[in-house]
Amino acid sequence: MKSSLNRLRVIDGETVFTGILLVIAVYMFVEAATFSSRAATFPRAISGAAIVGCVLLLISPFLPGPIRSFVEEDARIVKQDDATAKADETPADSDPEESELKPINSAYTALMIGGYVIVAYLAGFFVATPLFVLAYIFVFDINRLYGSMILIASVLVIAGLERALNAPLDEGLIFTVGF
Structure with missing residues (x-):
């Protein structure tokens, strides 16, 4: 029992965000019951995967x-180049205020979502998806080539889903x- 208590984590932003996502996924799963059986398949599959992951x-x-x-x-969509990875590493003797990068926290991610x-x-997914992907590319400073590929892929995915x-x-x- 004592070792189980030691495993409990402090409730941080990531835990709160995961809990909120779990509540939304459960709501989506239950709400999909109001759809016809064919229309409910995709929302139930996606919300079920989100529930399991959360x-x-x-x-x-x-x-x-x-x-x-x-x-x-840790899973990343795009791997960093060696130059970017070296730039992100900060020496122990450097001033933390000088080397501090733009903070990206779970609250900001929740606002984006x-x-x-x-x-x-x-406005529809055809408008929202490219805007979201552009914001993601900008916020996470993704290479232009990779960003362009992700943007094109997102539009193709939306078109394919439609x-x-x-x-x-x-x-x-x-x-x-x-x-």
Whole structure:
């Protein structure tokens, strides 16, 4: 019992964000029951994956070593170049205020995701997705080549989802692109 208590982590921004995401995913899963069975498949699959991922992150201190290391492993979409990685390393004797990078925390990420959801609701996914990807590229200072590839891939994914799901992803509440 005592070792289990030592594994409890302090509730930080990441834990709060994961908890909020879990609540939203559960709501999405339950709300998908109001859709027809064919229309409910995709939302249920995505929200189910989000639920499993959030639960794994929240219980990771209690998981066995190999599983815990897999769950807590840092995953990056784009690997840094050696030059960028060396620039990010700060020597121990340098002034922390001079070498401090732009802070990116979970609250900022939550605001970006919230903005994405609101813009997607109002203007449609064809407008919201490229804007979100551009913001992501800017905030995380991604190489222009990789950023361009991610932007093109995001538009292709939205176009593919619109075709596959036969859903009007280019329409929002107040704005319709009409591709």
